[in-house]
Amino acid sequence: MTGLLGPAEIRELAARLGVAPTKKLGQNFVHDPNTVRRIVTAAGLTPDDVALEVGPGLGSLTLGLLPIAGHVHAVEIDPVLAGALPETAARYASADADRLTVHRADALRVAAAELADPPPTALVANLPYNVAVPVVLHLLAVLPTLRHGLVMVQKEVADRLVAGPGSKVYGIPSVKLAWYAQARGAGRVPPNVFWPVPNVDSGLVAFTCHEPPRSDVPRERVFAVVDAAFAQRRKTLRAALAGWAGSADRAAAALTAAGVDPGARGESLTVEQFAAIAASAPAGTPAAK
Template identity: 90%
Template sequence: MAADLLGPAEIRELAARLGVAPTKKLGQNFVHDPNTVRRIVTAAGLTPEDVALEVGPGLGSLTLALLPAAAHVHAVEIDAALAAALPETAGRHAATYADRLRVHHADALRVRAADLADPAPTALVANLPYNVAVPVVLYLLAELPTLRHGLVMVQKEVADRLTAGPGSKVYGIPSVKLAWYARARPAGRVPPNVFWPVPNVDSGLVAFTRREPPRPDVPRERVFAVVDAAFAQRRKTLRAALAGWAGGADRAAAALTAAGVDPGARGESLTVEQFAAVAASAPTGPSDAQ
């Protein structure tokens, strides 16, 4: 049995009843198109055993579509009024599945694995607030090793960066760091008119599947320090860009050469495996600050 999904009229009525107005500060754009949330859930490829994690459920549009598709749904909402109202919305529109929902009034960037245990999330499915999308995805993948796959809706420009490969003009820190955790791919475009309020940009869907780290023997923090340094000044060669990290340009060149990377190359040409190799080849004493 499918849930009774929210359309534009229901979204506005619910918001008015709760006295909720979308705020730019929280990056709130509520989806009011049932076909879009059905599309998201289908693209997420959930199994009946999956435990879904939704960040920023808002008024519950996507939540209602997730409940019949997953064994359990953890919904993390930072807005107190929205968090308090979500169980009632689930009871009203998806009564058969309402007991599958657990709402957490929390900041997704501070939630811990212990908060989401029993059962632990296996899939991240969310319409993420534009202003925190990348930090949220990376934080949750680090904090929740049980997350096996996911599908997130983000600003199209962010989706392009998250799924870009080496050599692309938009390949950068988000691309490499997500690649450390998962294989990601673009999963479609979403037009602005399915949201309230209507954003000024298109949205994009990003699908990912967790992978083993490319170099389990190298600490993630060390690899990410190399990535941050490499892209801090994109026009510089890696020999120059990594000088501060390695303790000098000559030490950076030595690490790059040992990793089989041309010191004259630039960061946007390296794969995550190559960044990991550079981190592993570093001489003693580089900064490992995140």
């Protein structure tokens, strides 16, 4: 893996483009080649993989992905950065630059049709902190071709994404990611590998996609149960799901039918149990908005 960007190259490129990282877009650019190598290695890519990178920024990770993956889709919302990325690839990874397709788009709104040639199989990204969880969940929902991935997010968010039932940080992100994939922590990343230096650590989350826990209940219905259960996480499920089910008694009936104790709390349930509750909901139970 050659031609990676170090601190000097990052600063020079940013100055030439007139770019300064913005908090609004959650931009923190990686300037440490060893961190890029670590991410690419941990992602477990093969030449058969089509990588999807969100928020490539100045291209640090992009340059690490190009020699490994069969193709790289880079989705960048900043028009200046999106416009400059092909030139950066040509300059630092000329032998592999033709494997790159840059999409000037918002990852929260991107659709499968925009990434269909070829369809992505792996999500590998240093995600903007402010939209990390919504981006991951949106892409998993709209891109059924994704098989695995590795994302770098704020360490606190990483802990939530990989948490299991019973953990203090287990919550909505944990359950919703578990609907799509099995996730695990893949290490910590210190602040000093970024420009600007964030005031928090980052964490790597690796995941492997699987079939949904149940095929007889829509994802939206399951997620509505999850949202309701954790909106008032200190309440029992009988109380927390009363609004979702229409009343506490109807919630208790759905819970009992699903084999779940109405006195339990959402933080103790697996994604399979949330799906069972959704499948047992009485007729007329509100669906996800």
